[in-house]
Amino acid sequence: MNWRLAMPELAKSCRVIVPDMLGFGYSQRSADGHYSPERWVAQALGLMDALGLAQADVVGNSFGGALALMLAIQRPQRIRRLVLMGAAGVDFELTSGLDAVWGYEPSMDNMRRIMDVFAFDHTRITEDIVRSRFEASIQPGAQEAFAAMFPAPRQRWVQALASPEEAIRAIPHETLIIHGREDKVIPLSNSLRLCELIPRAQLHVYGRCGHWTQIEHAGRFARLVRDFLTEQ
Template sequence: MPRSVADRDVTRTHVVEAGGIPTKVLTAGSGRPVVLLHGSGPGVSAAANWSSLIPELARDFLVIAPDIAGFGGSIGPAGTVYGIKLWVRQLIELLDALELPSVTLLGNSFGGGLALAATLKHPGRVDGLVLLGTPVGTFEMTEGLRSGWHYEPHEAEMRRILEIFAYDPALVTEDMVRERYEASARPGAQDAYRRLIPEPGLAGTPVKGVPEESLRAINQPTLILHGREDSVIPVELAWRAAHHIPNADLKVFSRCGHWVQLERRSEFLCEVSDFLGRLR
């Protein structure tokens, strides 16, 4: 029976034990399962990255958007060591708990890196990839990453950092600043980010994403979307990923920073829906 508009637009919140972490998960819709993996940075969460997009994607797909361990509502117990092994295990155990044998992973920034790592470790669990502003290989730390590492909770500093992420600063609203600031002010909110990114040096600090050569082993259909003016993850890294992933298509958006899904919302939804519709 076709779902009503009201049913489609309902986003549900669950807590699922995964990787030893009580994991906050947003779900909506039905059909092909698509897991949305958020980025990193102060005050980030699945809701911050995806809440305005979930109802649109849920018209045709089952959408799952978890808070990755150490972010949002998925904070581990005292002494939790955050890192890629935990994040991959959390993701796979979440799929197990939701009884999803295979999914499409759609990752933004850090979430894209997690999607790549999970695909390399568990290729049978992933049928396709969408990567937004995703780091690969080794590159010099940008101002956006540096500012996030040094961040201490303050609304003015939160606004300054968020305006680095967007090409048009007008995208950064008072509500966005306040919500991200409040989330960033809770105890331990920066721990996972500071495990993810090396402490910045005076200049030229190297940051490592998934090694480029390992990307050749990814055979899943892959869509890479990147903002040309991305000041957090340089657009050159998208070209690297597209060069090494055998079945990758790349689209670069002009006048767009790090948040393709927000800055070019309608084009993002069209590209993703078309890509997902082509997957078997």
């Protein structure tokens, strides 16, 4: 679970809600087999409504960063502050790492290769981590759902997750952008571009870090995000 280290630290000063999006993790699968950014954004808004949250801080990682951008653009009044970490959301050339992640087919060897793509420090990839993620990927319906989300050719899904640059320029929120310098999944250039586009953005780049900022620099990440969300 990508947020297992960050959640308890952030929960010391914030209410933390970590949903599985439709089709991911242990969430329900789409009854009609259809997945789209529009449906995921609607789910996020529906969750906020169900919990009685008129406004929230939103932290989006990777694919979730693209959804966080869409949410901020479509419903700016529902967002207080925005955190984007290794975020998609602008157009870029599909990386071999992202292509491998989206094309994952269940096996222990394939999961081990995917984990190596995510992390800069491969010593963090223990057999327990590989096995737990592999077992999650073979839950009933999990692979069928994942395969339906981003079938080849996959460049089109990068574009489907991208928001128009003029809409990104209009985002009014204080925004913290975080990226791992050695990220092989989402290029650092994405965050550089987002920092250029969003008027009230700040950017923090971690060296010796892949796509797992919240794991590889867990303490620093939690302090940075907590300070950003709680500053006056």
